[in-house]
Amino acid sequence: MKKKKEIQNQKGMTRREFIVKTGTATGAALVTASVGPFVHTTMAKGGTLKVCSYGGSYQESQRKALIQPFADKFGVKIIEASGPDIAKVKAQVDAKSFEWDVVDLETRHIARGELENLLEPIDTNVVNLEGIDKKAIRKAAVGNIFWTTSLAYNKKALGDKKACASWADFWDVKNFPGPRALQDQAPFNLEFALLADGVPMDKIYPIDVERAFKKMDAIKEHITVWWKNGAQQIQLLTSAEAHYASAWNGRVNVAQKKNVPLEIVWEGGCLDLDWWAVPKGNPNRDLAMKFINFAISAERQGEQMQKFIAYGPTNLKAFNYITPERAKELPSFPDNLKKQFAHDADYWGPNLAPLTEKWKTWIIS
Amino acid sequence: MEAAENIMPVESASGSLWHRPAFKQFILVVPALLALFLLFVYPISSILIKSLFSPEFTLKHYLYFLKTPLYSRVLWITFQISVLSTLSALVVGYPIAYVLRRARPGVRNFFLLAITLSFMISLLVRNYSWIIVLQRSGVVNSVLTYLGLIDSPFKLLHNKLGVMVGMTHIFVPYIVFPIYSVMMGIDLNLEKAAQNLGASRWQTFWRISFPLSLPGIGAGALLVFIMALGFFITPALLGGRKEQMISNLIQIQVVDLLNWPFASALSVILLLATLVVFAIYNRYLGVERLWGGVKT
Numbered sequence: 001m002k003k004k005k006e007i008q009n010q011k012g013m014t015r016r017e018f019i020v021k022t023g024t025a026t027g028a029a030l031v032t033a034s035v036g037p038f039v040h041t042t043m044a045k046g047g048t049l050k051v052c053s054y055g056g057s058y059q060e061s062q063r064k065a066l067i068q069p070f071a072d073k074f075g076v077k078i079i080e081a082s083g084p085d086i087a088k089v090k091a092q093v094d095a096k097s098f099e100w101d102v103v104d105l106e107t108r109h110i111a112r113g114e115l116e117n118l119l120e121p122i123d124t125n126v127v128n129l130e131g132i133d134k135k136a137i138r139k140a141a142v143g144n145i146f147w148t149t150s151l152a153y154n155k156k157a158l159g160d161k162k163a164c165a166s167w168a169d170f171w172d173v174k175n176f177p178g179p180r181a182l183q184d185q186a187p188f189n190l191e192f193a194l195l196a197d198g199v200p201m202d203k204i205y206p207i208d209v210e211r212a213f214k215k216m217d218a219i220k221e222h223i224t225v226w227w228k229n230g231a232q233q234i235q236l237l238t239s240a241e242a243h244y245a246s247a248w249n250g251r252v253n254v255a256q257k258k259n260v261p262l263e264i265v266w267e268g269g270c271l272d273l274d275w276w277a278v279p280k281g282n283p284n285r286d287l288a289m290k291f292i293n294f295a296i297s298a299e300r301q302g303e304q305m306q307k308f309i310a311y312g313p314t315n316l317k318a319f320n321y322i323t324p325e326r327a328k329e330l331p332s333f334p335d336n337l338k339k340q341f342a343h344d345a346d347y348w349g350p351n352l353a354p355l356t357e358k359w360k361t362w363i364i365s
Numbered sequence: 366m367e368a369a370e371n372i373m374p375v376e377s378a379s380g381s382l383w384h385r386p387a388f389k390q391f392i393l394v395v396p397a398l399l400a401l402f403l404l405f406v407y408p409i410s411s412i413l414i415k416s417l418f419s420p421e422f423t424l425k426h427y428l429y430f431l432k433t434p435l436y437s438r439v440l441w442i443t444f445q446i447s448v449l450s451t452l453s454a455l456v457v458g459y460p461i462a463y464v465l466r467r468a469r470p471g472v473r474n475f476f477l478l479a480i481t482l483s484f485m486i487s488l489l490v491r492n493y494s495w496i497i498v499l500q501r502s503g504v505v506n507s508v509l510t511y512l513g514l515i516d517s518p519f520k521l522l523h524n525k526l527g528v529m530v531g532m533t534h535i536f537v538p539y540i541v542f543p544i545y546s547v548m549m550g551i552d553l554n555l556e557k558a559a560q561n562l563g564a565s566r567w568q569t570f571w572r573i574s575f576p577l578s579l580p581g582i583g584a585g586a587l588l589v590f591i592m593a594l595g596f597f598i599t600p601a602l603l604g605g606r607k608e609q610m611i612s613n614l615i616q617i618q619v620v621d622l623l624n625w626p627f628a629s630a631l632s633v634i635l636l637l638a639t640l641v642v643f644a645i646y647n648r649y650l651g652v653e654r655l656w657g658g659v660k661t
Contacts, residue, residue: 087620112623179501184606220606225523228601235493241500241522353622360614361435363606364442 046076047287053104054274055082057254061308062104066295073294076287086113093118093280101284102291103277108187110141110275111349120278126289131298133332135342136314141275142296145305146312148331148340149188150269152233152247156261157240167196167268170244171215173222178243180219181236184226186359187348188246188270189216191341195268201341209355213362226363237262249331253310266336272343273314305330312337409636416629426630436614436631440638443611446525446600447593450532451586457533458540458585463574465541466548477545480538488535492602495531496522499603527603532593539592540585547581583650591639611635 051067053059059082071078081100086109092098105113113119119140122129129137136143151170153163157178164176170192173180182189191204193215199208225242227233234251236242238260252264276295278288294300301313302321312332313319319327327333331340382388416426430436461480465473498504499521506518521527551574559569597610611631618628 085620087623087625090623108621112621116623223606226606232602235496239500239502241502353624356617356622357433357435360439360609364435364438364609 046074047284048077048079049284049287049291050079050081050099050101051104051291052081052084052100052102054084058250058309058311061304062295064308065304066300069300070291070294074290076291085109086118089113089118089277089279090116096281098279098282098284100279101282101288103279104144105141105275105277107272107275107343107345108348108352110138110277111345112352113277114138114140115349118280120280120282120285120288122292123285123289126286127293127296131315131317132296133314133316135271136273136275138275138345141277142292143273143314144276144296144301145274145309146271146314146330146332147274148249148264148266148269148271148312148336149183149246150249150340151244151265151267152237152252153244153263153265154237154240154242154261155263157243163263163265164244165265165267167192168198171196171219173219176244179224179241180222181225181227181233181242181245182219182223183233183246184228184363186355187343187352189359190355191270191343192246192268193219195341201268204341205344205347207347207351207355209358213358216362234260234262250309250311253329266331266339269331269336269340270343271312271331271337271340274311412629412632415626416633419626426627427634429627430630430634436611439609439614440611440634442607442609443594443635444638446528446532446608446610447590447596449525450529450536450593451590453529453533454536454540454589455582455586458537459544459578459582461537462541462544462548462578462581465545466551467553480541483534483538488598491534492531492599495527495534495603499527499530522603524605525608527605528600528608531599531603532596535599536589536592539589543585543588544578544581547584548578551577580650583646587643587646590642594635594639 049070053062059080063080067078067080070076084100084103084105086105089100089103089105089109090113092100110119121140122138122142127142129142132142133146136146151164151167155163161178162176164170164172169176170180182192190207190209190212193212194204194208195201197211197215199211225232225236225245227236227245230248230251233245233247234255237245237247237252238255247262247264249264249269252262255262276292278285278292282288296315298313298315298317299321301315301318305311305313305318306322306326310329312330313322314332316332319333322330328335330336417423419426461476465476468476496503500506501518501520501522503522505521506515509515510518521530555573555577556569559573560566564572595612597612597616600608600610601613612635615628615631615635618624618631
């Protein structure tokens with residue numbers, strides 16, 4: 001309740017007060033930024049907010065475009081953490097001791113969190129969902145980026161050979177030879193197998209498990225590497241250990257900017273999201289919702305995707321702040337969007353456990 | 366020690382608690398006992414409880430382990446990889462310890478320092494270094510191709526061989542030190558005596574040096590084997606599709622599927638399997654040897 005009052009006070013301050021306060025806040029933030037980037041100390045009049053995300057260049061883009069501006073604008077002290085997962089959220093909710101107020105989570109974690117009632121419903125009185133793509137709206141989470149897992153290849157390694165243009169080509173090892181890599185997990189791969197087998201994009205879910213595994217059998221012995229983490233996919237493609245691999249578009253983009261000759265095939269890509277969510281029962285819920293509202297605004301997302309990272313804004317109006325050249329590199333650019341299918345969190349929620357078991361049994365035999 | 370105690374006057378039991386030597390000694394171990402309880406007994410018991418009660422007593426998680434072939438198969442793979450990497454670390458580590466024992470002190474200290482330094486390089490860095498060395502376009506294959514010795518690159522990575530190389534590299538220091546310290550306690554005059562009595566170098570090694578160094582081999586092998594059972598980063602990065610470890614399946618159950626009771630059951634099963642190995646070791650070699658004692 002106290003926090004709510006403070007927020008209201010902030011809304012009620014005069015223009016001069018605002019300028020003075022923001023000035024001090026920015027000054028303080030600049031000082032602390034030189035000490036360490038992870039604690040954004042300000043006057044802390046607006047309270048303290050603990051944000052957890054996936055680290056690396058991704059969290060850096062959030063820090064620059066979302067977190068620091070929020071801290072400056074509302075005089076909130078923000079403490080950042082990295083390495084979220086739903087298991088840690090459950091531990092916090094069970095213990096009623098919250099290390100995170102706002103947490104960035106992948107879809108499978110959100111789906112599991114909703115199934116087990118570990119997340120606060122989104123307060124639509126605070127969070128303005130206007131302009132947000134409807135794929136990015138769930139009961140207890142709002143999407144903050146679109147990202148794509150798709151087919152990528154090393155142009156230089158292929159030489160003058162024709163490159164794969166779809167998952168069907170990827171499966172066609174005769175006409176498109178070369179070492180290949182896929183991720184060691186059921187999600188995405190089963191969908192790609194169905195696409196390669198001729199299933200239209202809108203008929204992928206619910207997954208025909210037998211058909212998908214039968215198609216996986218056909219490619220199994222041709223996969224040289226089953227990658228396990230995000231760093232590996234780019235390392236494999238860059239060193240040409242694999243000429244083709246499923247990969248995440250943001251990582252491919254970073255490599256491209258470093259002049260690595262990688263290309264991404266949008267055709268048949270799996271469009272997925274990262275989400276903002278609030279652990280259930282968190283006493284700092286109101287401020288957390290306020291942060292989410294700020295972070296999904298068109299202007300903030302526009303700056304984040306234009307300047308700092310090549311993911312897709314979930315707020316479609318954000319494209320107003322993004323140049324046309326840049327927009328073409330992003331997963332939710334309309335031309336790229338129509339070539340992809342959306343990852344179905346509601347299908348995977350209850351099916352992840354049995355299909356993971358089936359996948360692991362399949363892969364060791 | 367015993368002689369000293371006999372000479373020193375033993376304080377009478379009638380003295381206050383504070384003045385009893387046994388109590389003073391006990392006070393010294395209290396921090397260690399507390400740490401052991403908080404960091405070991407408590408977490409392991411809570412895992413055991415979590416695997417058996419949800420919330421009523423149930424064996425369903427253990428039955429699920431038994432009736433789903435995946436988990437016992439992966440446990441078996443884990444054992445195979447652990448045994449193989451322990452053996453390979455022994456084959457590499459034993460000669461190092463043997464040579465160090467007989468080297469001049471300067472040379473010996475240099476190599477001991479070098480081995481200690483390898484503890485300080487992060488696991489991930491070492492794994493990625495092996496990727497650079499072993500991959501298709503890596504150092505080994507490039508050199509062999511350049512020399513014209515091979516036409517197409519060897520597959521050295523993303524298979525069992527890659528895992529063996531990576532895990533051996535990590536485990537060798539853990540094997541070298543116990544063997545080396547046991548060897549330091551062996552009187553080299555015994556070897557001279559054997560040779561003096563007509564034994565060949567090979568006979569001297571097999572019948573004198575090797576049996577005397579066995580406690581070191583046992584200690585090092587047990588340490589490494591138990592570490593290997595819980596490994597999963599190295600097999601994940603350097604292995605192929607078949608090199609799956611049980612700890613990886615436990616992690617999926619904890620992080621992705623939130624099935625903590627089943628994850629706990631898997632952990633308890635892994636712990637039990639480890640204890641079985643420990644018991645076998647104790648039966649044949651004796652746990653006392655781990656800390657340098659002699660089996661009685």
